[in-house]
Amino acid sequence: MIHVHHLEKSRSHRVIWLLELLGLDYEIHAYRRTKSMQAPRELKKVHPLGKSPVIVDGELTIAESGAIIDYLIKRYDEEGHLSPSADHFEAWVDYRYWLHYAEGSLMPLLLMSLIFSQIPKQSPALVRPVAKGISSTIRERFIDPQLDQHLAFIEAHLSEKGSFGGAWPSGADVQMSFPMLALKGTRSLGSYPAIAAYTQRLESDPAWQRTVERAGPLEILER
Known part of the structure; x- marks a missing residue:
């Protein structure tokens, strides 16, 4: 057990x-x-x-x-x-990349976006307008442009291959599931149809429903 x-x-x-x-x-x-x-x-x-x-x-x-x-x-x-087996080297490399990308590249940006959105809410009322201005500036100038770049990158990959790291679902899909659903839950995916289709496929998976x-x-x- x-x-x-x-x-x-x-x-x-x-x-x-x-x-x-x-x-x-x-x-x-x-x-x-x-x-x-x-x-x-x-x-x-x-x-x-x-x-x-x-x-x-x-x-x-x-x-x-x-x-x-x-x-x-x-x-x-x-x-x-x-x-994928290491004998299928290209698929294996792709699998390893997305397995590490989820936490190494994508989640830090999502966490920073979350943290800076919470700073004004957690600040004393007297300084809240200043905190909101600083947080908004950091998100708009630094975090959001990088997230847009990552979303375009993921969209291009999913448009071509449909999943992460070989046959659906792989361990890389498991690792990417949380940031993908976090993106769906916090922003519009109207400009990213492949990502939207991926999250729908994930949520329709019988094992996910269990x-x-x-x-x-x-x-x-x-x-």
Whole structure:
């Protein structure tokens, strides 16, 4: 039995989706965020950093989405459906790229956008107009142009290949699922039909629907 330590409004839905794709038995241990939207202290009993997702498989405790995905596929995907073989070198390189791109390039921008949108709301009323002006300027001049560039990049890739890293769904699709749904939940995708079609395909996947049934709908922190 694999134990999944699942924090609301976090990346852990994608780990549960992968477990459903693999047909593995698992148990969810759910945690709610504090009023300040931080993870509760109880998670530090599972992992020193107190973050989610974390899985416990026997004597192994594994954190970080990418590491969890690599581990589960390496150990349990015996038929190799969820990752291309290194013998198919181009597909393997593409798979590895998107597996790391999700957290290395895309999520930092999405998190910065979220953080700067929250600064005015968390500021004292007296300085809130100033905080709003600074936050808006940073987002408009730095964050949003970069996000537009990334969206165009992803749109071009999906228009050509339809998914990330080989046959749908792969471990790279699992890793990209959270930022893709975060984009859908926080901005219009009218100019990005391939991304919109991808998120619809994701949400229509039977294993994803089972994930939502067990863990609840994926809630994105509001901008």
